[in-house]
Amino acid sequence: MVGRRLSVEREIGHLEAGDAFRDWLTGILADRLPDGGGDVRVYRIEPASHLVCRYEFAGTGVSVIGKFFGAPTGAKTRYNADAAMENEFRRLRRAAGLVRVPPAIATGSRFNSVIVTGCVPGTTVRELLAAGASLYEPLTGIARLLRRLHDGTRTHGDRERDFAYFHALLDQNNLPAPLRERFNRLLGAWWHSPRIGPGTGCMVHGDATPGNYLFDGGVCAIDFEGSRDHAHPVRDLGILAAEIKASPGSARAEDYIGHLLWQYSSDEEEFRYHTAVLPFFMALGHLRIARLPWRAAERDWLLAEAEACLAAIQG
Numbered sequence: 602m603v604g605r606r607l608s609v610e611r612e613i614g615h616l617e618a619g620d621a622f623r624d625w626l627t628g629i630l631a632d633r634l635p636d637g638g639g640d641v642r643v644y645r646i647e648p649a650s651h652l653v654c655r656y657e658f659a660g661t662g663v664s665v666i667g668k669f670f671g672a673p674t675g676a677k678t679r680y681n682a683d684a685a686m687e688n689e690f691r692r693l694r695r696a697a698g699l700v701r702v703p704p705a706i707a708t709g710s711r712f713n714s715v716i717v718t719g720c721v722p723g724t725t726v727r728e729l730l731a732a733g734a735s736l737y738e739p740l741t742g743i744a745r746l747l748r749r750l751h752d753g754t755r756t757h758g759d760r761e762r763d764f765a766y767f768h769a770l771l772d773q774n775n776l777p778a779p780l781r782e783r784f785n786r787l788l789g790a791w792w793h794s795p796r797i798g799p800g801t802g803c804m805v806h807g808d809a810t811p812g813n814y815l816f817d818g819g820v821c822a823i824d825f826e827g828s829r830d831h832a833h834p835v836r837d838l839g840i841l842a843a844e845i846k847a848s849p850g851s852a853r854a855e856d857y858i859g860h861l862l863w864q865y866s867s868d869e870e871e872f873r874y875h876t877a878v879l880p881f882f883m884a885l886g887h888l889r890i891a892r893l894p895w896r897a898a899e900r901d902w903l904l905a906e907a908e909a910c911l912a913a914i915q916g
Contacts, residue, residue, distance in 0.1 A: 616641040664720035671713035682714035699753040723815030742820030744864035758802030759831035770888040787911035802831040809837040839882020884910035
């Protein structure tokens with residue numbers, strides 16, 4: 602496997618006194634910065650789908666994260682930046698009543714549609730995975746966090762949206778016609794199977810990658826930009842399982858995935874159900890990775906894994 606791109610933080614400068622964005626930041630943080638904040642150091646965090654920076658107020662112990670929806674850095678550049686900003690702000694506020702997330706502090710349309718959140722310490726699970734550290738404790742924390750999030754936001758499911766997202770990913774992967782037809786046939790079999798029938802949905806994290814969970818003895822979920830309502834709860838588990846399977850040092854992937862499902866499930870019957878549904882959403886997770894340009898060397902393997910997961914419906 603080709604290594605995943607790990608997050609890197611690098612200092613890129615300072616915010617000078619009189620800078621409009623600095624003045625706005627110090628205003629929204631006034632209760633934490635009684636002396637006006639002093640020197641503000643700026644660190645860019647990469648990779649990210651938008652410009653993301655950490656702002657450190659020297660000598661105060663205060664740091665915040667700014668995510669600028671009006672400054673995309675990924676392939677997706679055509680969207681309503683203010684709507685995306687407000688969506689993530691609302692979802693962080695909603696999730697905060699159920700699970701640990703960075704505090705959503707403010708939004709600023711006039712500053713490239715920025716959302717400002719608190720800075721949460723911790724090591725990403727992606728970094729732990731790359732370092733070969735044991736993931737059993739972090740995955741226990743993630744499983745329990747996701748279960749609280751899903752249980753606390755239960756609503757009716759919308760399986761049409763889950764299948765529509767799957768087809769959108771197939772479109773983005775520009776598959777040759779014979780392969781696309783095989784995927785279409787397999788998706789048809791899943792559609793008619795009782796495994797993913799109409800039922801309960803919930804708010805999902807939506808981007809359940811190892812880079813979006815911080816571990817410091819407990820687990821904090823970050824980046825709710827892709828969060829959606831009425832989704833199947835196993836979607837988050839499948840995306841995370843695919844990421845683990847496709848990561849370097851994945852020799853323990855099956856054990857980790859089984860552990861994640863067991864910790865998420867309340868009993869053996871639920872575990873069997875989640876295990877039966879997981880291949881559909883693992884396939885979706887593999888397709889998400891396959892479209893990434895820096896995973897091009899693994900694309901054939903990822904597509905084969907996605908097809909093999911969907912073929913589980915025939916077993």
